[in-house]
Amino acid sequence: MDRSQKEALVAEMNGVFADAGVVVVAEYSGLTVAEMTNLRVKMHEAGANFKVTKNRLARLALDGTDYSSLSDKLKGPVGIAYSSDPVSAPKVVMDYAKGNEKFVVIGGAMGSTELDAAAVKSLASLPSLDELRGKLVGLLQAPATKIAGVVAAPAGQLARVLSAKAEQG
Known part of the structure; x- marks a missing residue:
């Protein structure tokens, strides 16, 4: 060299x-x-x-x-x-x-x-930088997923009640 x-x-x-x-x-x-x-x-x-x-x-x-x-x-x-x-x-x-x-x-x-x-x-x-980013995204998405589940639950229950009444009558 x-x-x-x-x-x-x-x-x-x-x-x-x-x-x-x-x-x-x-x-x-x-x-x-x-x-x-x-x-x-x-x-x-x-x-x-x-x-x-x-x-x-x-x-x-x-x-x-x-x-x-x-x-x-x-x-x-x-x-x-x-x-x-x-x-x-x-x-x-x-x-x-x-x-x-x-x-x-x-x-x-x-x-x-x-x-x-x-x-x-x-x-x-x-944890590596990518692992930390993944955990952060998971933490940010978790509340949104829970809110969507709570909002959708009453509509799902109503649909099941109507479906049960339709089967009876």
């Missing part, structure tokens, strides 16, 4: 970090290529990304962003998971870490707030 490619990678990663809602750093030492591919597929399905870069280039990309505090965590074979949704990347990373002891979550950050491994785990237990 020549200097211009490195500069382009740093600029690209800087833009990614500027737009990210959360960044998680994890050690992947000992994972096979198939396991890494599986992790990347799961991240992509959740709307997140997992990237392995040279730590020096990642530190340069972190400079000038809210995530510059993560520079000290970039030691050894580490990868960076990121997403615009603050829950997607931590959720996939923690699920993957449960099933694979070679994959260890070191920490992360959400904006300028630095997170340790326990904080990333608690963030992963929260």
Whole structure:
């Protein structure tokens, strides 16, 4: 990789970090290529990304962003998971870490707030943005459904009474 490619990678990663809602750093030492591919597929399905870069280039990309505090965590074979949704990347990373002891979550950050491994785990237990939206829509629709049922009930009862009288007479 020549200097211009490195500069382009740093600029690209800087833009990614500027737009990210959360960044998680994890050690992947000992994972096979198939396991890494599986992790990347799961991240992509959740709307997140997992990237392995040279730590020096990642530190340069972190400079000038809210995530510059993560520079000290970039030691050894580490990868960076990121997403615009603050829950997607931590959720996939923690699920993957449960099933694979070679994959260890070191920490992360959400904006300028630095997170340790326990904080990333608690963030992963929260519902995602789409789940919250679904619950909110369900809560908003529930009263309307109940009102429609209450309004329609007397008319339904009247129709049943008239139907019963018609059958008798």
